[in-house]
Amino acid sequence: EAQLKAKEVLRRDLGDQYVVALNLAPTTPEWLQKIGAKPMKLGLDLRGGVHFLLEVDMDKAISQRMETSATDLRRQFRENKIKFNNLALNNNVITVQFADNADRDAAMDFLRRNGNEYTQQALASTTGSILKLTYTDVRRQEIQAYAVNQNLTTLRNRINELGVAEALVQSQGSNRIVVELPGVQDTAEAKRVLGRTANLEFRL
Numbered sequence: 001e002a003q004l005k006a007k008e009v010l011r012r013d014l015g016d017q018y019v020v021a022l023n024l025a026p027t028t029p030e031w032l033q034k035i036g037a038k039p040m041k042l043g044l045d046l047r048g049g050v051h052f053l054l055e056v057d058m059d060k061a062i063s064q065r066m067e068t069s070a071t072d073l074r075r076q077f078r079e080n081k082i083k084f085n086n087l088a089l090n091n092n093v094i095t096v097q098f099a100d101n102a103d104r105d106a107a108m109d110f111l112r113r114n115g116n117e118y119t120q121q122a123l124a125s126t127t128g129s130i131l132k133l134t135y136t137d138v139r140r141q142e143i144q145a146y147a148v149n150q151n152l153t154t155l156r157n158r159i160n161e162l163g164v165a166e167a168l169v170q171s172q173g174s175n176r177i178v179v180e181l182p183g184v185q186d187t188a189e190a191k192r193v194l195g196r197t198a199n200l201e202f203r204l
Contacts, residue, residue, distance in 0.1 A: 049182040050190050054155075056175045061147035062140060066092050069117075073133075076114075082107050085128065094118075094133040097125070104129040144174065151177060158193050 070089040073096075077084055084107065086097040098104040108120055108131060118133040135143070148171050155177065159167045168180040184190050 049180065050184045050187050052179040052181075052191070052194065053172070054151075054177045054179065054194070056144075056147050056151055056177065058144050058147065058175050062135070062143055063092055065143050066094070066135070070094050076110075077107065080110060082110055092134065096131045096133070097127070098129045098131065101129050104131050107131060148175065148177070155179060155194060161193055162190060 083103045117139040121132040123130040155169050164181045172178050
């Protein structure tokens, strides 16, 4: 109760730019500390705390990366004097329009020599030639792994703001992250702080 009152006073005075977290303080007697005794590490079932299961928004991670790729392709084609009429992104598919097959073939050859992260589909058109690009399965997996690792790092930084000792942050499967915060009493505050992380959705 005293913690709650102190928290409200601090939040009122400091505003939302600061995090006020409630934790259970260790109660190890001084005489035990002097002989080097330390508190036993207890799980959430005994110590109490907060357990979250979060899911990384992989569709958003892919679409954001694809937007960057489309911008990069425009620049790379121009820098390498590869002619194209239009380049558009829709539903994670980059569509490039060319005046003729020669320009399209030059673009396809350039992409093969520079990373080859796209699946290429050449199509005919009444106004020229079209090239459709999507990420390969390998590239998608790389982006997804990066998104998980990036969110793991961000979550650990957020938890440092809460000042939680012995917190657990680890991946689960290909797109989920488990967070356990022992001793944390304010679930809403913890969720607010962790919720500032991009591309994450609470599953609990």
